[in-house]
Amino acid sequence: MGMFSRISDIVQANINAMLDKAEDPEKVIRLIIQEMEETLVEIRSVAAKNLAEQKQLDRQISGLQKQASNWQQKAQLAVDKQRDDLARAALTEKHSVESKVTALEEQKTQLDDLIKNIQEDTARLQSKLNEARTKQKSLVARKQNSAVRLQAKQSVNSNAVEDAVTRFEQYESRVEALEAQVDAFDIVPASSETVNLEQQFAQLEKDENVEAELAKLKAKFKKPASKATKSNAKAAA
Structure with a gap:
């Protein structure tokens, strides 16, 4: 079982426990995010240790390979000097060192696979964490909107x-x-008295206009009459 699978089981168990207790969804997702963040810190710590161990194995393998090469050279020198006994001893040491190298390389292969799995689990967990954070923002916004709508409906009712x-x-x-x-x-309509009074004033204004027009007519015909009178007076004389 991968580390991420184990973590997922733990997180899912905690989620189910919170839901069974009817916890606030916002609180649940906040705790999940917190647990994911803590798990990421733990995974990265384990990955750092494995990477350090990987480098140490590389150094050990490199050192042993140099030793094996050195024993090979010594065995060759012993053969050149016709010292088969020393050549055998050198080759024995070389095989012993090569056995250690093989064991360390197998250990390193297992460690490489473990580091690769941790990196994959870390990437998946980081993706889930980002998704959870996005959902947290959406959930908070939806909760606030729901609270406002609920308050509005309660006010209306x-x-x-x-x-x-x-x-x-x-x-x-x-x-x-x-x-x-x-x-x-x-x-x-206004009262009859008010109407009667208004009618009387209107009649006065009308009579005044008529009298003024009559006076103008009289003035117009008065001048020609006076000239005729003067002509008649001269004829009589």
Whole structure:
């Protein structure tokens, strides 16, 4: 079982436990993110140790390979000097060193596979962490929107709002009644006395206009009459 699979099982178990307790979803996802972050720190710490061990193995293998090469040279020298006993001893040491190299290389291969798996698990966990953070932002926004909508619906359904609407309607009715009274003055005719008085003043203005026009006519025909009178007087003389 990979490290990520084990971590996923632990996280899933904690999620199920939180859901069984009817925890706040925002709190649940926040704890999940926190656990993922802590797990990433732990994985990276393990990866760092494995990488350090990998470098150490590389150094050990490199040192042993140099030893094996050195024993090979010594065996060759012993053969040249016709010292088969020393050549055998050198080759024995060389084979011993090569056995150690083989063991270390097998250990290094296992370690390389482990590091590769850790890197893959780390990448997958980091992806899930990024996804969880994105969902956390979305969840917080949805929760806030839901809270605002719930508050609005509660306000709409509250008695206080109903009372305010009722009072507003009553006030609106009073304003409409006042407007109706104002409009009534334009529709209902004035009293008979007021109408009679207005008619008398109108008649006076009319008579005055007539008299003024009559005076103008008299003035117009008066001048020709005076000239005729003077002509008649001269003829009589």
